[in-house]
Amino acid sequence: MKPRRPKLFSGATGAGVPVGSPPSARGAKAAARRGAILDAALAEFSARGFAAARLDDVARRAGVAKGTIYLHFKDKEALFQELIRSQLSPVVGSFESVLASDLPLAMIVDQAIEVFVRDIYGTHRKQVIRLIITEGPRFPALAEFYYREVLARILKAVRARLTRALERGEIADDALIRFPQLLGAGAVVAIIWHGLFERFEPLDVRAMIRVYFDRLVLGVGGAA
Amino acid sequence: MKPRRPKLFSGATGAGVPVGSPPSARGAKAAARRGAILDAALAEFSARGFAAARLDDVARRAGVAKGTIYLHFKDKEALFQELIRSQLSPVVGSFESVLASDLPLAMIVDQAIEVFVRDIYGTHRKQVIRLIITEGPRFPALAEFYYREVLARILKAVRARLTRALERGEIADDALIRFPQLLGAGAVVAIIWHGLFERFEPLDVRAMIRVYFDRLVLGVGGAA
Amino acid sequence: MKPRRPKLFSGATGAGVPVGSPPSARGAKAAARRGAILDAALAEFSARGFAAARLDDVARRAGVAKGTIYLHFKDKEALFQELIRSQLSPVVGSFESVLASDLPLAMIVDQAIEVFVRDIYGTHRKQVIRLIITEGPRFPALAEFYYREVLARILKAVRARLTRALERGEIADDALIRFPQLLGAGAVVAIIWHGLFERFEPLDVRAMIRVYFDRLVLGVGGAA
Amino acid sequence: MKPRRPKLFSGATGAGVPVGSPPSARGAKAAARRGAILDAALAEFSARGFAAARLDDVARRAGVAKGTIYLHFKDKEALFQELIRSQLSPVVGSFESVLASDLPLAMIVDQAIEVFVRDIYGTHRKQVIRLIITEGPRFPALAEFYYREVLARILKAVRARLTRALERGEIADDALIRFPQLLGAGAVVAIIWHGLFERFEPLDVRAMIRVYFDRLVLGVGGAA
DNA sequence: GATGAATGAGGGTTCATTCAT
DNA sequence: TATGAATGAACCCTCATTCAT
Numbered sequence: 006m007k008p009r010r011p012k013l014f015s016g017a018t019g020a021g022v023p024v025g026s027p028p029s030a031r032g033a034k035a036a037a038r039r040g041a042i043l044d045a046a047l048a049e050f051s052a053r054g055f056a057a058a059r060l061d062d063v064a065r066r067a068g069v070a071k072g073t074i075y076l077h078f079k080d081k082e083a084l085f086q087e088l089i090r091s092q093l094s095p096v097v098g099s100f101e102s103v104l105a106s107d108l109p110l111a112m113i114v115d116q117a118i119e120v121f122v123r124d125i126y127g128t129h130r131k132q133v134i135r136l137i138i139t140e141g142p143r144f145p146a147l148a149e150f151y152y153r154e155v156l157a158r159i160l161k162a163v164r165a166r167l168t169r170a171l172e173r174g175e176i177a178d179d180a181l182i183r184f185p186q187l188l189g190a191g192a193v194v195a196i197i198w199h200g201l202f203e204r205f206e207p208l209d210v211r212a213m214i215r216v217y218f219d220r221l222v223l224g225v226g227g228a229a
Numbered sequence: 230m231k232p233r234r235p236k237l238f239s240g241a242t243g244a245g246v247p248v249g250s251p252p253s254a255r256g257a258k259a260a261a262r263r264g265a266i267l268d269a270a271l272a273e274f275s276a277r278g279f280a281a282a283r284l285d286d287v288a289r290r291a292g293v294a295k296g297t298i299y300l301h302f303k304d305k306e307a308l309f310q311e312l313i314r315s316q317l318s319p320v321v322g323s324f325e326s327v328l329a330s331d332l333p334l335a336m337i338v339d340q341a342i343e344v345f346v347r348d349i350y351g352t353h354r355k356q357v358i359r360l361i362i363t364e365g366p367r368f369p370a371l372a373e374f375y376y377r378e379v380l381a382r383i384l385k386a387v388r389a390r391l392t393r394a395l396e397r398g399e400i401a402d403d404a405l406i407r408f409p410q411l412l413g414a415g416a417v418v419a420i421i422w423h424g425l426f427e428r429f430e431p432l433d434v435r436a437m438i439r440v441y442f443d444r445l446v447l448g449v450g451g452a453a
Numbered sequence: 454m455k456p457r458r459p460k461l462f463s464g465a466t467g468a469g470v471p472v473g474s475p476p477s478a479r480g481a482k483a484a485a486r487r488g489a490i491l492d493a494a495l496a497e498f499s500a501r502g503f504a505a506a507r508l509d510d511v512a513r514r515a516g517v518a519k520g521t522i523y524l525h526f527k528d529k530e531a532l533f534q535e536l537i538r539s540q541l542s543p544v545v546g547s548f549e550s551v552l553a554s555d556l557p558l559a560m561i562v563d564q565a566i567e568v569f570v571r572d573i574y575g576t577h578r579k580q581v582i583r584l585i586i587t588e589g590p591r592f593p594a595l596a597e598f599y600y601r602e603v604l605a606r607i608l609k610a611v612r613a614r615l616t617r618a619l620e621r622g623e624i625a626d627d628a629l630i631r632f633p634q635l636l637g638a639g640a641v642v643a644i645i646w647h648g649l650f651e652r653f654e655p656l657d658v659r660a661m662i663r664v665y666f667d668r669l670v671l672g673v674g675g676a677a
Numbered sequence: 678m679k680p681r682r683p684k685l686f687s688g689a690t691g692a693g694v695p696v697g698s699p700p701s702a703r704g705a706k707a708a709a710r711r712g713a714i715l716d717a718a719l720a721e722f723s724a725r726g727f728a729a730a731r732l733d734d735v736a737r738r739a740g741v742a743k744g745t746i747y748l749h750f751k752d753k754e755a756l757f758q759e760l761i762r763s764q765l766s767p768v769v770g771s772f773e774s775v776l777a778s779d780l781p782l783a784m785i786v787d788q789a790i791e792v793f794v795r796d797i798y799g800t801h802r803k804q805v806i807r808l809i810i811t812e813g814p815r816f817p818a819l820a821e822f823y824y825r826e827v828l829a830r831i832l833k834a835v836r837a838r839l840t841r842a843l844e845r846g847e848i849a850d851d852a853l854i855r856f857p858q859l860l861g862a863g864a865v866v867a868i869i870w871h872g873l874f875e876r877f878e879p880l881d882v883r884a885m886i887r888v889y890f891d892r893l894v895l896g897v898g899g900a901a
Numbered sequence: 902g903a904t905g906a907a908t909g910a911g912g913g914t915t916c917a918t919t920c921a922t
Numbered sequence: 923t924a925t926g927a928a929t930g931a932a933c934c935c936t937c938a939t940t941c942a943t
């Protein structure tokens with residue numbers, strides 16, 4: 006049986022109408038443009054990197070004039086940061102709710118794999134993560150935002166769930182509680198491999214992630 | 230007892246005198262400058278990324294004039310690519326020799342950990358790896374070079390050793406033979422964490438990597 | 454009586470509004486700027502030569518920013534080539550129509566002299582011709598354009614008219630049909646003399662050209 | 678019968694040992710290098726123009742180091758000017774002696790044609806003349822030198838001979854005395870045509886110059 | 902003298918940002 | 923609000939010139 010999969014994203018890019026904004030014709034059009042710009046920005050920043058991406062190309066891809074970008078974003082850097090932020094905020098709650106459940110660890114792992122493969126690796130969201138990895142060092146504010154609003158919260162939920170698992174005897178030691186970062190390593194490698202080496206050697210991401218969690222979390226396989 | 234550690238690098242920057250070049254005063258100075266430029270370039274490219282790095286800054290940091298860079302490198306891109314290549318080529322052989330040994334798997338893991346922590350994570354070489362990750366997509370030739378000359382060879386050696394391990398019963402299944410990429414995941418996460426989140430939450434890299442390999446390769450820990 | 458003079462140019466710089474473009478305010482301004490840039494470019498290229506001319510100076514002289522040049526021309530070379538082409542294309546038809554007429558040869562000579570003195574030598578067009586002479590060897594495409602679109606067509610018209618003249622007995626032999634290039638020699642010398650030696654020894658260009666054609670075409674004067 | 682042809686140049690480039698310099702081994706070598714540099718400079722300046730020519734290429738072509746050029750010439754401009762001057766000085770005397778002769782005008786024309794075709798058009802000296810035409814406006818000192826030391830003297834000799842011819846009835850009027858510049862027009866056109874259009878339409882230079890002088894000076898051919 | 906590595910000013914070109922329409 | 927032409931600072935790269943060897 007397929008594990009239940011929490012629906013993370015609505016399908017559209019996350020840059021839609023701000024929550025609560027009035028659905029007036031004018032506001033809707035503005036929000037649509039803003040979304041188009043963010044989509045285009047993601048494509049261009051992913052393809053070229055922040056520094057090398059040209060706002061000219063973003064505008065052309067979004068179907069707006071160059072000046073229009075500045076009606077929605079203060080400057081190139083603000084566009085970039087809002088792009089990242091708008092894409093990531095929705096993720097946290099979903100992960101938190103998955104981890105808060107009292108399902109057996111194995112099923113949580115199933116769910117996490119499914120979420121990663123379908124809602125992150127299978128979408129442009131993997132490019133957002135890649136952008137954080139590649140551009141983070143040049144955007145301390147962004148790294149901090151990501152750490153505080155995303156990572157820290159997810160890691161906290163992970164640690165909480167693992168602590169319960171340890172107490173219940175689901176896991177044997179506190180190693181992953183001390184290094185919860187490792188839980189993301191498989192995903193990170195998948196994303197990086199995709200960007201760099203897919204054309205040389207394709208990767209069955211789902212199978213790899215499965216192996217990864219089996220070993221790391223569930224203790225399946227390994228030494229004889 | 231400390232595991233024997235293969236000496237990977239000589240300590241000097243990898244950009245020293247070309248092997249076999251005569252140690253003439255002229256040649257030595259030229260090589261020193263070339264090395265200084267490469268060192269400075271690594272620092273600037275790491276700090277700003279390829280596109281945003283200024284050759285002016287590279288020159289100033291290297292203590293040479295801007296034009297001098299062009300005596301040693303055709304252009305900015307050539308400087309970047311030679312920087313990466315010069316740093317990586319020496320690595321492969323070392324890893325291959327480690328993996329070729331017939332020591333027990335646990336000792337090989339010990340050695341690999343030591344090599345990573347001391348010779349990669351503890352040096353500027355981790356920045357080289359970070360640059361491949363961040364700039365690779367924009368430099369297909371570089372990604373290809375890295376894949377062919379580094380990754381593919383290391384992965385081949387890994388697979389060979391793991392196949393022997395499987396035959397000998399040192400490991401229980403072929404999962405890591407199918408996904409040897411996972412063996413680098415801990416290192417990748419360590420390098421990325423360092424660049425992005427070290428200031429928020431420091432990481433005991435050696436301990437983390439230890440946990441990582443214990444779980445992934447040796448099957449130590451995990452589910453109860 | 455003054456010979457009729459075909460009006461060659463409108464007086465404005467040749468780089469005005471493209472034929473047929475709508476006279477919108479936007480388009481008119483753009484065309485005006487393009488024209489100003491071409492005028493400035495002609496001045497700077499004439500004064501310094503293509504290689505030594507600075508686009509900074511062109512921009513300053515045109516009253517625009519340096520970047521504006523690149524809105525109208527791909528690069529310095531395109532600016533140069535379009536400058537030449539835009540100035541020359543109108544000339545051909547005029548010369549062809551002059552030569553197509555059935556007026557006596559003497560009157561055609563009168564007209565040609567007038568056209569050269571007033572519409573070429575008396576305008577910045579002489580600088581364009583000078584630029585072709587000086588820069589042509591470094592711009593094969595330009596030399597070819599000039600040959601095909603200007604010279605070859607004019608020479609063809611000249612040969613046709615001279616052939617008729619020979620048939621009618623207006624001229625005694627086919628020498629100039631074989632070497633119609635000579636018909637431009639007086640003009641070329643006038644232009645070169647102007648650029649190099651005018652300050653040492655001024656030249657009455659009209660009188661010189663008059664002597665030149667009298668001798669060369671009409672057979673007036675010469676040996677006793 | 679072939680007209681006697683005054684031997685204008687020794688065959689070697691004019692940049693040889695300065696007249697009167699001692700033929701010491703050292704001096705001979707220095708002079709040889711100086712000559713090699715001047716030859717190379719002529720080739721490079723002709724191919725690219727003064728501004729675009731690179732001293733690096735001059736040095737390579739001359740087989741010397743870049744710094745060596747500065748042992749012989751103050752800077753690039755001095756190299757250029759001395760190049761032109763060294764090539765032109767020998768010409769004047771020859772032309773003067775030709776014109777001073779009391780041979781019939783037709784024979785002087787024969788000689789002049791021969792000298793031009795063989796000693797100027799047939800050698801790299803035509804490139805020197807081309808360089809004066811193309812670079813003269815940017816080098817007032819050079820234009821002045823050329824005017825004073827070459828042109829003015831030749832024109833003076835021409836006028837003197839033509840004045841005698843007029844007195845003797847060899848020519849019918851003073852037109853060419855007033856515009857002796859025209860006498861060079863055929864040569865100028867030949868040189869320019871060669872540089873720009875030879876590949877499209879080759880030119881029989883000797884025949885053209887012959888027609889030219891026949892018409893202009895001797896009054897042969899023309900109107901019926 | 903001869904060399905050629907080193908210098909650094911200069912200039913072509915790009916592109917984020919502004920603003921008149 | 924939207925546009926896109928215009929701006930000009932910034933940066934890569936070249937090359938004439940210098941100077942230590």
